[in-house]
Amino acid sequence: CEGTESTLTKCQASPWGESSCSHGKYASVVCSGSAVSSFAPIRLVDGPGHCAGRVEVFHKEKWGTVCDDSWDFADAKVVCRQLDCGVVISAPRRAYFGEGQGPIWLDDVHCMGTEAALSECRAKTWGIHGCEHGEDASVVCSGSSEVLRLVNSPHRCAGRVEVFHNQQWGTICDDGWDLKDAAVVCRQLGCGTAVSAPGSSGFGQGSGPIWLDGVSCLGTEATLAECSFKPWGHHACNHVEDASVVCSGSGIASSPRLRLAGGLSKCAGRVEVFYNNEWGTICDDGWDPKDATVVCRQLGCGVALSAPGLARFGWGAGPIWLDDVSCTGEETDFFQCQAKTWGIHNCHHGEDAGVVCAGNSSSANLRLVNGPDRCAGRVEVLHDRQWGTICDDGWDLNDAAVVCQQLGCGRATAAPGRARFGQGTGHIWLDDVGCSGSEETLAQCRARPWGQSNCNHGEDASVICSG
Template sequence: ATPLFAHQGCISEHAQLRLVNGSSRCSGRVEVLHNQKWGTVCDEGWDLQDAGVVCRQLGCGTALSAPGLAEFGEGSDPIWLAEVNCTGTEATLSECRASPWGGKNCTQRKDASVDCSGLTISEHTQLRLVNGPSRCAGRVEVLHDQQWGAVCDRSWDTNDAKVVCRQLACGAVLSVPDKAWFGEGSDPIWLDEINCTGTEASLTECRARLWGDHNCTHEEDAGVVCNPHICNFLHGDRDLRCTGRLEVLHNQQWGTVCDHSWDLRDAEVVCRQLSCGTALLAPGRAQFGEGSDPIWLNDVHCTGTEEAITECRAKPWGVHNCTHGETAGVVCSGNISPDHPKGALCCRN
């Protein structure tokens, strides 16, 4: 048995794991998505530790039982996984060991199931994202002593954001905005100097200062942008995410775009041009690195309906009063299609 990811498995932290035929969302037959098809899990080796990981991953509290023998009915799809062997401490099923995808002889009569307590992580410590374009993007706020409060961005990084996205069942981290990108809160600043490893099931499991102990202002409120449609690959070729520093090709040389006047309408054109869905953010200030090539575009003004960024108004090529510290970026909702011609536009993480 080897880790699931070694066999091109991409069980995401929420959307690609589900429970079927149960009396609630927190009980039922375990199904995983592989090769764009849902399939079941064989009950060989299936136990309470494995079920506990599933319950945690779905925000369903603790495992009450780990039934086998198709307790919640037999599936009709492929049997994707067998001999799953979790220690019980994993944050997601993808971290557990198992036989290769579809490589075990089993029958649907042995489909594995779980019955969880249904007590979600957020019922222990409330967590929410506010002022963003969706429930999976915004300023991070936690509930303590029956009052919502902000999180300071000092030491705030991708590992911390990964825990937030997991806790809210929001998939993978796209961006980790700081400096009150989603506006300043007005409530207490509850947490400061958070230091997560990235594997914790909830933010309160991470090391941090004591509640309310900080030397921050709301100008330093932390934010997160997650995408529930993107899963994290640990092995093999990485998916090309639609987020990063924007670069354009001119005179056979790649160059950056200045963030002067850069906004969501400009980013919307970029996302459309790259077949990347809709624009979630239009970050500036070189959030994805400064770049070292020429600064090709400045003062870009798109209406948002253009098919390509070259159709938008801007200063002439190479005319600018910017530095690489003002490089523009984009955060889009989707992935670049594998067969999409990148043309003269790209995003670099």
């Protein structure tokens, strides 16, 4: 029938009495006017809302579960439609929302995806199965509350990853956690692409159960539930290892968990890391150029020139978060490097680690003025679009050597103070400059923060280069 005919006799059919059917194939009809429904009632339970959870069907006056043998998106699609819960998001197996009780009513369900109810789909006879409740099928529909969330961040698209299972939110262990796993989380939450996949509780330690460990996604899955992982709740982790994600939808260009402080440019300074909502330093025990290489690469600062310790860029404040850092130099994320547990150390801030990266070696922000030629004169630096001078406190030949090298003026022959080439005007930008002499630019040297000095222009520093 087309469905528009006024009587059954107007539909196409085999000639009267001709069929290849047995009596077990009698057709039936249930009309709305009969007040009888042929659809077995269904529900989703133990999820965060009525549109996500373990699938249960009502048969013979009892609620029971569905075995996950051959359970797929087409089956889940029918469940979502029957419950008026929108489109299917995922069809988790393995008792994703906990094990049910009572009978396992259905097994080997095979829906086309167009059926109006789950009980219309092909399946084994009611109650016939070879399953246990550890194989209970589940569904997540678009109309459900999220079963996945990112927390402890100002934006919903960055933070510690938490999953909802067995009526409780819990975390994911960072063992094997990488950008492929993060990509699936970002996709599932509608947060764009994955920017980073921080481990080591980068967005703070969670509480409650650690639900997942050994997560291994291909990166193409629509939901985290489709990835492989250890059984729910099986792990050898603690909350220090909670996994996190930063997605492009957060507006965070890169994970804001690493910075250089106390230097004159963004590419040289004391290394500081953000953990548990607080910036802290790194102890220099074992700190070497391999560690510095990873830091410089991650910050977009080129190659590492040196890895100074002993608080070369001043003593930090707050916690010393990391000690005994050991990078291979090949890591793409500094937090992939080995180190002691967060906050465990035997150091003080006099051992804060630093790095000097190549960064921008332009000489356009440095000049010598009031001298006989371009390679001798009062030192001036460009900062905040204004030229200013340098105080001569601690100014010596090591500092002058860096200036001469940066300007392509040979070696330093003198480092006069006391405004030898006249007093400047405007800002005194730098004070207590302390170069080792090996730096490529003045910005890589240690100094007080920009604009902080206890000097006047009678103390302006100068340089005389061999030229």
